[in-house]
Amino acid sequence: xxxxxxxxxxxAYLVPHFEKLCRLIEQxxxxxxxxxxxxxxxxxxxxxxxVKLRTALAGLTTDEALDLLTTNGVVAGWISGYDEARENPxxxxxxxxxxxxxxxxxxxxxxxxx
Numbered sequence: 001x002x003x004x005x006x007x008x009x010x011x012a013y014l015v016p017h018f019e020k021l022c023r024l025i026e027q028x029x030x031x032x033x034x035x036x037x038x039x040x041x042x043x044x045x046x047x048x049x050x051v052k053l054r055t056a057l058a059g060l061t062t063d064e065a066l067d068l069l070t071t072n073g074v075v076a077g078w079i080s081g082y083d084e085a086r087e088n089p090x091x092x093x094x095x096x097x098x099x100x101x102x103x104x105x106x107x108x109x110x111x112x113x114x
Contacts, residue, residue: 025056
């Protein structure tokens with residue numbers, strides 16, 4: 001979901017989590033909407049739900065959205081670009097990326113094999 005400055009992913013497929021998400025983003029009517037009553041119904045009506053969620057999150061920065069959601073028990077995180085992920089200290093420590101120098105061209109950092 002786009003925020004004011006980045007993109008986040010939100011996981012609220014269980015009914016209690018969805019209800020909490022709706023309260024937190026000040027959209028309590030979504031809980032009572034039959035189109036969103038169950039996870040199966042939310043999947044079937046995903047386009048309509050996405051519009052509501054995008055509207056609610058668009059006015060928040062990523063930090064604001066994550067603080068609101070994660071401190072209240074809704075699983076959420078930001079989506080990193082390739083360069084940002086590669087520079088993350090935890091990712092660096094994992095050895096997930098390796099440096100490769102080909103015969104021609106610049107150094108590359110592909111994912112390593114497991």
